[in-house]
Amino acid sequence: MKLTLDKLPVGTIGRVMNVNGGGDSITRLMEMGLVAGSLVKVERVSPLGCPMAIRLKGTSIAIRRLDAQEVLLEPSPA
Amino acid sequence: MAGNPNAGKTTLFNALAGTRQKVANYPGVTVEQKEAPLTLPSGKTVQLIDLPGCYSLTARSPEEQVAHDVLFGRIPGQQAPTLVLCVIDASNLERNLYLATQILDQGIPLIIVLNMMDVAREKGIHVDPFRLETLLGCTVVPTVARRGTGLDEVLKKIDSLLKDGSCLSPEIPPFIERLPERLELPVQQLAKCLSNGKPVDQRDRAQSLWFLLANIDGDEAVNLPERELQQVRQVLSDIHSTTSGLRKEESHSRYDYIAEILRRAEVRQEDHPHTPTEKLDAVFLHAVFGPILFILIFAFVFQSIFTWAAPAMEVIEQVFGRLAGFVETVLPESMFSDLLVNGIIAGVGNTVVFLPQILILFLFLGILEDTGYLARAAFIMDRLMSSVGLDGKAFIPLLSSFACAVPGIMATRTIPSRKDRLVTILIAPLMACSARLPVYTLVIGTVFTPDQKVFGFLNLGGLVMGFLYLMGIASAILIASIFKKTLFRSPKPVLLLELPTYKAPSLKNLLLLLWDRGLQFVTRAGTVILAVTVLLWGLLSFPRDPGTLAKYEKERMIITSQLEVSQEAKASEISRINGQEREELLEKSYGGRLGHFIEPVIEPLGFNWKVGVGLVASLAAREVFVSTLGVIYGISEDADENNLTLRQALHAELNPATGKPFLTARVGLSLLIFYVYACQCMSTIAIARRETNSWRWPAFMFAYMTLTAWVASFLVYSVGGWMGFD
Numbered sequence: 001m002k003l004t005l006d007k008l009p010v011g012t013i014g015r016v017m018n019v020n021g022g023g024d025s026i027t028r029l030m031e032m033g034l035v036a037g038s039l040v041k042v043e044r045v046s047p048l049g050c051p052m053a054i055r056l057k058g059t060s061i062a063i064r065r066l067d068a069q070e071v072l073l074e075p076s077p078a
Numbered sequence: 079m080a081g082n083p084n085a086g087k088t089t090l091f092n093a094l095a096g097t098r099q100k101v102a103n104y105p106g107v108t109v110e111q112k113e114a115p116l117t118l119p120s121g122k123t124v125q126l127i128d129l130p131g132c133y134s135l136t137a138r139s140p141e142e143q144v145a146h147d148v149l150f151g152r153i154p155g156q157q158a159p160t161l162v163l164c165v166i167d168a169s170n171l172e173r174n175l176y177l178a179t180q181i182l183d184q185g186i187p188l189i190i191v192l193n194m195m196d197v198a199r200e201k202g203i204h205v206d207p208f209r210l211e212t213l214l215g216c217t218v219v220p221t222v223a224r225r226g227t228g229l230d231e232v233l234k235k236i237d238s239l240l241k242d243g244s245c246l247s248p249e250i251p252p253f254i255e256r257l258p259e260r261l262e263l264p265v266q267q268l269a270k271c272l273s274n275g276k277p278v279d280q281r282d283r284a285q286s287l288w289f290l291l292a293n294i295d296g297d298e299a300v301n302l303p304e305r306e307l308q309q310v311r312q313v314l315s316d317i318h319s320t321t322s323g324l325r326k327e328e329s330h331s332r333y334d335y336i337a338e339i340l341r342r343a344e345v346r347q348e349d350h351p352h353t354p355t356e357k358l359d360a361v362f363l364h365a366v367f368g369p370i371l372f373i374l375i376f377a378f379v380f381q382s383i384f385t386w387a388a389p390a391m392e393v394i395e396q397v398f399g400r401l402a403g404f405v406e407t408v409l410p411e412s413m414f415s416d417l418l419v420n421g422i423i424a425g426v427g428n429t430v431v432f433l434p435q436i437l438i439l440f441l442f443l444g445i446l447e448d449t450g451y452l453a454r455a456a457f458i459m460d461r462l463m464s465s466v467g468l469d470g471k472a473f474i475p476l477l478s479s480f481a482c483a484v485p486g487i488m489a490t491r492t493i494p495s496r497k498d499r500l501v502t503i504l505i506a507p508l509m510a511c512s513a514r515l516p517v518y519t520l521v522i523g524t525v526f527t528p529d530q531k532v533f534g535f536l537n538l539g540g541l542v543m544g545f546l547y548l549m550g551i552a553s554a555i556l557i558a559s560i561f562k563k564t565l566f567r568s569p570k571p572v573l574l575l576e577l578p579t580y581k582a583p584s585l586k587n588l589l590l591l592l593w594d595r596g597l598q599f600v601t602r603a604g605t606v607i608l609a610v611t612v613l614l615w616g617l618l619s620f621p622r623d624p625g626t627l628a629k630y631e632k633e634r635m636i637i638t639s640q641l642e643v644s645q646e647a648k649a650s651e652i653s654r655i656n657g658q659e660r661e662e663l664l665e666k667s668y669g670g671r672l673g674h675f676i677e678p679v680i681e682p683l684g685f686n687w688k689v690g691v692g693l694v695a696s697l698a699a700r701e702v703f704v705s706t707l708g709v710i711y712g713i714s715e716d717a718d719e720n721n722l723t724l725r726q727a728l729h730a731e732l733n734p735a736t737g738k739p740f741l742t743a744r745v746g747l748s749l750l751i752f753y754v755y756a757c758q759c760m761s762t763i764a765i766a767r768r769e770t771n772s773w774r775w776p777a778f779m780f781a782y783m784t785l786t787a788w789v790a791s792f793l794v795y796s797v798g799g800w801m802g803f804d
Contacts, residue, residue, distance in 0.1 A: 022322025024572045030329040031134045032576075033173050038333075044359065047368045048461040053359075053577055058170045058201075058349050062457050062575040064464070 006068035014073035033057035081165030083131035090223040168198035183254035183284040215248025383481040390434035398427035425611030429604035448583035467562030469498040479509035497566040508554040513700040520719040525746030606764035617669040630659040683791040684745035744798035755787035
């Protein structure tokens with residue numbers, strides 16, 4: 001079972017293994033530091049369930065679940 | 079001056095430029111260009127250009143394209159900059175260096191402004207500017223722009239760099255000179271093609287990398303000359319790669335490169351979360367309290383523009399009314415004084431009256447944006463708004479449009495995507511604005527019994543009013559999703575939203591924002607509003623039929639010469655004659671003829687020519703419909719929606735074909751529906767012109783709204799007919 005960012009529980013940290021897809025949202029997130037090797041922490045989820053707020057390289061940014069599904073994490077928790 | 083959003087770029091620009099800044103638009107796009115003259119310590123004056131905030135130079139949005147074009151001197155009539163200031167958030171070096179190293183790649187002289195040093199210190203991040211300077215080979219100045227610390231040093235460094243222009247040789251060569259193999263091959267190949275046989279330099283390589291990463295397909299594609307586009311395609315197919323493949327490669331290897339810089343600069347990178355922000359977010363983004371606070375905050379903002387702006391607007395109307403009255407008494411009665419009063423003074427008044435709403439809305443928006451709450455609001459609304467294909471930030475313009483579409487459309491500027499911004503501008507006027515209220519009140523009060531109870535407790539008038547509001551909202555949602563599926567198709571909605579740390583708003587930034595928004599509205603939209611007011615005045619005042627004038631003058635003479643009639647009776651008789659004269663002059667004016675002319679078009683909706691004249695006149699503003707009907711029915715020039723005589727006159731109007739009352743419930747409902755949809759507002763058109771920087775979108779807006787209004791009214795009127803209503 002592959003661990004993707006959208007499955008990461010709130011408050012936990014994961015390490016990015018790979019980012020799939022080449023959509024605009026994903027490329028922008030990659031420019032903001034969502035690249036292989038980076039640590040991400042799920043900070044919270046919007047009251048309506050989507051998007052999620054993640055901590056990435058010292059800033060909090062929003063990511064929709066659809067995009068978070070494209071972010072593959074290393075299987076063991078970081 | 080370039081930099082990431084939230085790096086304090088606006089604050090630095092305001093601190094350096096103050097009120098000398100000028101705002102214009104880049105040609106052909108809605109991106110703002112801010113410029114200011116800057117006097118250096120040496121006495122030399124330079125032009126400081128503020129680039130739009132962006133995370134990267136890779137052109138995927140108009141903002142990024144503009145940033146790139148300015149840096150490369152690709153803006154027509156503008157030279158490439160001699161020096162670039164890149165504002166960097168010292169508390170967030172890793173991500174901010176992404177843009178800075180992209181600019182370093184271009185080989186343009188660069189000063190890195192290491193801003194927000196105080197925040198970095200609080201977060202336990204230690205940066206040594208001198209170490210960074212030697213590593214990157216460019217000047218680095220630490221600042222705290224919010225407190226004005228380090229600004230003199232920035233100016234001094236600009237001076238000295240412009241004087242000798244020398245560059246230190248960097249310990250770490252720029253990213254572009256040490257690309258990983260998978261980027262090196264295509265960049266080398268493309269740079270050779272583009273340099274036309276000359277030796278390839280750093281700038282050619284940087285330009286080539288930019289071409290390879292830019293959007294070359296789809297409707298947001300950048301403008302590349304055909305020859306260069308061909309070569310980019312050729313190189314991509316040679317290496318069996320795609321733009322998105324190369325982008326991934328670039329992000330990855332550039333972050334590796336930045337990691338090396340930070341390691342060698344011995345920057346301690348501890349990500350201590352900002353405790354006050356954590357605590358505030360725990361409340362503002364709480365599953366239950368978050369939405370409650372959201373509703374309370376925006377209810378407050380809405381209340382302020384809907385209700386609290388009203389006294390200021392009344393004062394403005396009174397001042398212009400007094401001014402008009404004064405001019406009328408001073409100048410002899412003539413066409414010129416009429417033009418001055420009903421054309422020019424009215425036109426300026428029509429513009430200024432929007433200022434309270436605009437300033438109040440932008441005051442709150444500025445505070446919400448500066449504190450960081452606006453990003454949270456978008457975070458909460460994203461799911462709801464994206465389900466209709468809109469950006470989370472579109473919520474605020476749409477809410478504001480319930481007060482007035484003009485400030486609403488001005489507020490769309492916070493929406494990052496061009497397509498989402500356009501869709502929001504196009505649907506904003508469907509929200510029932512406050513100018514529709516007088517029209518709704520008059521028609522509902524005339525054709526229904528507003529106090530009649532429905533189900534024993536609901537008010538019929540209120541019910542109809544609520545229905546009209548809902549119609550607007552439901553149609554806006556429907557039309558937005560149609561536009562998003564047809565005209566503004568985008569494969570996946572983009573979400574680019576940073577949740578910055580909460581901070582206190584800056585008074586200086588707020589005042590400059592209000593000054594800028596107010597000034598822009600008056601100078602750009604105001605000129606259109608003034609011109610249309612004068613045009614409408616001309617339509618409704620010319621030609622002045624001499625026969626009519628002579629006829630009523632004679633009647634007035636007869637009345638005044640009667641000896642046995644009391645003064646009061648004379649006055650009332652004269653005012654009756656004046657009313658009839660106005661009515662007849664209006665009917666014979668171009669506007670009146672236009673009303674007759676469009677009668678065949680609006681007849682299927684149940685309207686007559688008098689309603690037609692009202693429609694033409696209410697292009698000035700929807701509520702003008704009411705006062706125009708007042709003139710047309712010979713009642714008075716300033717009849718309002720609660721005027722009983724006007725309601726009675728509307729009741730008494732008979733349909734010449736049937737001999738029955740003209741304004742039935744069926745016609746009234748058709749008229750109400752027409753006003754739900756029709757774009758009867760020149761100010762909305764003027765501001766849409768300003769915000770989209772073209773006449774194309776406002777023209778489209780007017781066309782689609784008028785067409786929808788006609789079809790909807792036609793359906794209501796026809797269905798009413800089939801159901802047997804009069």
